[in-house]
Amino acid sequence: MVHLSHSVEQTESIAAELAATLVAGDFVALEGPLGAGKTQFVRGLAVALGANPRAVSSPTFVLLNIYRGGRLTLFHLDAYRTAGAGDFESIGFLELLEQQGIVVVEWADRIEKILPGRRIRVVIEVVGENDRSLTIERVGEP
Ligand SMILES: Nc1ncnc2c1ncn2[C@@H]1O[C@H](COP(=O)(O)OP(=O)(O)O)[C@@H](O)[C@H]1O
Numbered sequence: 001m002v003h004l005s006h007s008v009e010q011t012e013s014i015a016a017e018l019a020a021t022l023v024a025g026d027f028v029a030l031e032g033p034l035g036a037g038k039t040q041f042v043r044g045l046a047v048a049l050g051a052n053p054r055a056v057s058s059p060t061f062v063l064l065n066i067y068r069g070g071r072l073t074l075f076h077l078d079a080y081r082t083a084g085a086g087d088f089e090s091i092g093f094l095e096l097l098e099q100q101g102i103v104v105v106e107w108a109d110r111i112e113k114i115l116p117g118r119r120i121r122v123v124i125e126v127v128g129e130n131d132r133s134l135t136i137e138r139v140g141e142p
Pocket residue numbers: 005006007008009010011032033034035036037038039040041058106129130131132
C-alpha cells in the first residue's frame with residue numbers, strides 16, 4: 001500500500017493508521033534516507049499507541065528508546081551508527097522481539113541479516129521538500 005504525505009502531521013496519521021492494526025510481537029522495519037521521516041513515523045506510532053509523545057526522539061546515539069504507558073510497549077531502535085548486526089545482538093535485540101510489544105527499527109536494511117522474516121516493511125521516499133511516499137507492506141505472513 002502506497003501513501004502520500006505532504007506534512008509531518010500526515011506522516012504521523014499514516015503511522016497512526018498502521019498502529020491501530022498492530023498486535024503484540026509485531027516487528028516494523030523502517031527504510032529511507034536521512035531526513036525521510038522515519039523518526040516522525042515512530043512518533044506517530046507511539047502517540048497512537050498511547051505513549052507520551054514528548055519522550056520520542058531519535059535513538060541514533062542511544063540505540064534503544066522504550067515508550068511505555070500505551071496499549072503496547074514500543075521498542076525503538078536505530079541502526080544508522082551500528083557497526084553491524086553484532087551491535088544489535090549484544091544489546092539484546094533478539095530478546096526484545098520476544099517481549100510481546102512492538103519493535104521498530106530505523107535503517108533496518110543495515111542489519112537485514114538478523115531481522116525476522118515476518119515483518120511490516122515501511123519504505124519512505126523523499127519526493128519533495130515536504131512530500132513523502134510511504135510504502136507499507138506485510139512481509140512473510142504465514
Ligand atoms: N511529509 C513529511 N513527513 C515527515 N517528515 C517531514 C515531512 N515533510 C518534511 N519533513 C521533515 O523531514 C524531517 C524528517 O526527520 P526525521 O523524522 O528525523 O527523519 P529520519 O528519522 O528519517 O532521518 C523533519 O525535519 C521533518 O520536519
